[in-house]
Amino acid sequence: MSPDPTTFHSWTLPNGIRCVHLEDGRNIGHCGLLIEAGSRDEREDENGLAHFIEHSLFKGTTKRRTFHILNRLDSVGAELNAYTSKEETWITASYLSEHLGRAVELIADIAFHSTFPVREIAKERDVIIDEIHAWRDNPGDAIFDEFQEVLYPGHALGRNILGTEKSVSRFGRKDVLRFIERQYRNDRLVFSSVGPMPAKQVKRLTEKHLSERQTGPSRGERTAPSGYTPCRQEGDHAVHQVHAVIGSPAYGMDDPKRTALMLLSNHLGGPGMNARLNLNIRERHGICYNIESSYFPYADTGEFTVYFGTDVKTFARAERLVMKELRDAREKRLGVVTLKQAKQQIIGQIALGAESGAGWMSTMGKSIMMYDRVRPLEEAFQAIESVTADDVLEVANEVLDPDRLSTLVYFPPKD
Secondary structure, three states, rough: OOOOOHHEEEEEEEOOOOOEEEEOOOOOEEEEEEOOOOOHHOOOOHEEEEEEEEEEEEOOEEOOOHHHHHHHHHHOOOOOEEEOOOOEEEEEEEEEEEHHHHHHHHHHHHHHHOOOOOHHHHHHHHHHHHHHHHHOHHHHHHHHHHHHHOOOOOOOOOOOOOOHHEEEEEEOHHHHHHHHHHOOOHEEEEEEEEEEHHHHHHHHHHHHOOOOOOOOOOOOOOOOOOOOOEEEEEOOOOOOOOOEEEEEEEEOOOOOOOOHHHHHHHHHHHOOOOOOHHHHHHHOOOOOOOOOEEEOOOOOOOEEEEEEEOOOHHHHHHHHHHHHHHHHHHHHHHHHHHHHHHHHHHHHHHHHHHHHHHHHHHHHHHHHHHOOOOOHHHHHHHHHHOOOOHHHHHHHHHOOOOOOOOOEEEEOOOO
């Protein structure tokens, strides 16, 4: 089960940065700085800039060169990492608990004192362009990014996090500094920590290393996507089998229907081997190796997708079977036993995922950012338990409405 809520400690520094700590008995600590700035916060001429900055943060600060940044935690067997998503950027560290102070100081140095040397930025452009080429070589990833262009036309959520070769090639130090000044505001920063150290110790470290930075309030530039038009797109790509995505826009983080759709998506094509798409298409008919459904919410919208890969000869049959499962979800109310099992399954999956200290660090940071409090797992479990069969049927008919669904298909090149 989730930790006792009394073990969560949160505070706000005088400069507006929010902090949260979970006292955990294990001797491994995890901490991170969450920055509520991702690729959706880029302007049209900035595609890929948030990710580019994440890479460039490690290239030198006012007191460290790249080697000293990387060696600071590596030398004690700890790990330093960062990643960028559509809505956020994380700088994280994992370490033996005795090295907490070293981790907090280093993260603060990277986030607040990076110098972004011109020479290093030039080198990083080439690294990221190579990453873009690698992304294109993986159709299972590329098709999802292209599908988002369909779901969010003309919106930053529909653009690739990595950017394009053209956009990345243009980035310079001024672009980096402009984005940071605009987006890395203190009210959009959360420091999150998990480990055995007392909250008083963590608080002292955050006051020492995070309090000096001063910024104005964030400007609230985000706008919700609009203008979605369902469509079907097919094309030849350098693939050996057919890759297909079917889906539609869905509910955002604050929508009360989110829980019912999460349960439905997990029942249809979640990680369990007993998911309906897996049982009825992979196991019964043997025509798909990879088949799954997923639901991902953003702050103000979301997306539901079904992905599958299959042979050219079996594609039409596989697509018919997928559409039949979606039709059944719209037309057939889940029975009492099936609904109970679906709830037990997703609750168990969430509980297993909560065993990770790094996972809790991420969950707490996002919860503080969105709700200004840590949402205990029991609260999430109660929301799942309260979902009715009618709730599931309602979201199925809204999100899986065939008139709302779009389809994107990658075919192998014809001989």
